Amino acid sequence: MKETQALNSSQAGVSSPVRVAVLMPHAPILVPAVGGARGRDADATVGAMRAAAARVVSAAPESVVLVSPHSPRHPTAFGIWRGGWLRGSLDQFGAPEAGVNLQNDLQLASAIATEARVAGVETWDITRGPLEHGALVPLWYLTDAGWHGPTVVLSLNHPQAGGLVELGRVIAAASVTLGRRIAIVASGDMSHRLKPGAPAGYDPRAKRFDRAFIETVGRGAYHNLLRLDPGLQALAAEDAVDSTVIAASAVGWSAAGHEVLSYEGPFGVGYGVAVLFDGNGRPTASCGGWGGLPRVARASVAAVLNGREAQPPQATDDELRQRHGVFVTIRGREGELRGCVGTLSPQFPNVIAETWQMARDAAFRDGRFPPVRPEELPSLSFEVSVLQPLEEAASETELDPRRYGVVVGTEDGRRGALLPSIPEIRTVTQQLAIARRKGGIEPGEPVRLQRFTVTKIKDPDLAGQEN
Numbered sequence: 001m002k003e004t005q006a007l008n009s010s011q012a013g014v015s016s017p018v019r020v021a022v023l024m025p026h027a028p029i030l031v032p033a034v035g036g037a038r039g040r041d042a043d044a045t046v047g048a049m050r051a052a053a054a055r056v057v058s059a060a061p062e063s064v065v066l067v068s069p070h071s072p073r074h075p076t077a078f079g080i081w082r083g084g085w086l087r088g089s090l091d092q093f094g095a096p097e098a099g100v101n102l103q104n105d106l107q108l109a110s111a112i113a114t115e116a117r118v119a120g121v122e123t124w125d126i127t128r129g130p131l132e133h134g135a136l137v138p139l140w141y142l143t144d145a146g147w148h149g150p151t152v153v154l155s156l157n158h159p160q161a162g163g164l165v166e167l168g169r170v171i172a173a174a175s176v177t178l179g180r181r182i183a184i185v186a187s188g189d190m191s192h193r194l195k196p197g198a199p200a201g202y203d204p205r206a207k208r209f210d211r212a213f214i215e216t217v218g219r220g221a222y223h224n225l226l227r228l229d230p231g232l233q234a235l236a237a238e239d240a241v242d243s244t245v246i247a248a249s250a251v252g253w254s255a256a257g258h259e260v261l262s263y264e265g266p267f268g269v270g271y272g273v274a275v276l277f278d279g280n281g282r283p284t285a286s287c288g289g290w291g292g293l294p295r296v297a298r299a300s301v302a303a304v305l306n307g308r309e310a311q312p313p314q315a316t317d318d319e320l321r322q323r324h325g326v327f328v329t330i331r332g333r334e335g336e337l338r339g340c341v342g343t344l345s346p347q348f349p350n351v352i353a354e355t356w357q358m359a360r361d362a363a364f365r366d367g368r369f370p371p372v373r374p375e376e377l378p379s380l381s382f383e384v385s386v387l388q389p390l391e392e393a394a395s396e397t398e399l400d401p402r403r404y405g406v407v408v409g410t411e412d413g414r415r416g417a418l419l420p421s422i423p424e425i426r427t428v429t430q431q432l433a434i435a436r437r438k439g440g441i442e443p444g445e446p447v448r449l450q451r452f453t454v455t456k457i458k459d460p461d462l463a464g465q466e467n
Helices: 002-010 038-058 106-119 133-144 164-178 206-219 222-227 230-236 241-250 289-305 351-364 374-379 428-439
Strands: 018-024 063-068 078-081 085-090 095-103 123-126 151-155 182-187 259-264 271-278 326-331 337-342 381-387 405-409 415-418 448-452 454-457
Touching: 018 038, 018 133, 018 241, 038 133, 038 259, 038 271, 063 106, 063 133, 063 241, 078 106, 085 133, 095 133, 106 123, 106 151, 106 164, 133 182, 164 182, 164 241, 182 241, 206 222, 206 230, 206 259, 206 271, 222 241, 241 271, 289 326, 289 351, 289 374, 289 381, 289 454, 326 351, 337 351, 351 381, 405 428, 415 428
Parallel strands: 018 182, 063 151, 063 182, 078 123
Antiparallel strands: 018 271, 078 151, 085 095, 259 271, 326 337, 326 381, 381 454, 405 415, 405 448
């Protein structure tokens, strides 16, 4: 019950409290004053860090919340830095001039602690010492980009202690309670074992972790971070997953506007820089053509739930500029149908716009189900079926429920349609009977038969059962 209360609170506002969330590495060598000439081997990361910091500042948050894996840890509790100011420098790395001095947002810190108690999440107060490099490096880039506002720094509990998803919800809930627009920075490096001489030693398998992690972030499939191989994760000696999961949870698992800015490992440690969420940007769908359509559907529904006036992404390649009928199917946690609405022929300028609108209709206008609620979104899966043009079927012998969808229609305009490859439907007779019922057509009435094929694209975050 406590967890539910925190989640509901985090979704209660009319708009998302998180304006942007980014992932930034924290190796001191990435700060020019520390890295010097050697740091030029990581120029791609340095440039991406500057871009990520600029994205945060341009989002105009009222506060920044940073999660550091190197701040003091408690076995079961998340730390909250206290005190009026957050200070520190990279003096121990030979750069005393590279430091930060930011006002601690004590009001937001206290609200996080309060929401955590409601949610049953343990916290403790960090009251001594300067900030460490897990916080200092990303914050140095933020201040260099112009950030001088109130900030909160949180630390992690011990690995595998749990509570990461709940803490993300708590951060969002606290921000809603205060009416505070925030940015979230997930501090973390990937594998520390990419090369001989790497900080944790060398293991050739470590590259597999970095590849899995960066591909997951690149797809915006944040739920899959919870399913990474724990053995491979431990072998890699990484510290990026936990802070990223917290950030993803805080934005309701939305990948709107996400983008991997860079990845490299010049010193044996994997550095990934990414925009995890950008509430001011347009969601991306250009990667993989139609493969990004389920994320478009999710982003469209999330925008409605968060009260944002978002627009569909731009069609950036020929496949996405095509016009097709589209069905969007939404399923719940157990694979149960939660909504399915579509068009048999295109009604909008391109397949992205078609998906964007059908997702909203499936979520909020399918009369068989109540409208989707904010707290449901993280557990919903989205499947997009892109239709090819309808073909006339002279008789039932030209139908096959495994290969073709079907449309039955009468002269007075009643129509019933059914997608192909529904597991429970094995015969043409079953398929036609259900299609007739959907169209309000009696069993004996004469009908026109049409068939169509579809390309089904499953949700990369939560793959539901086929419709």
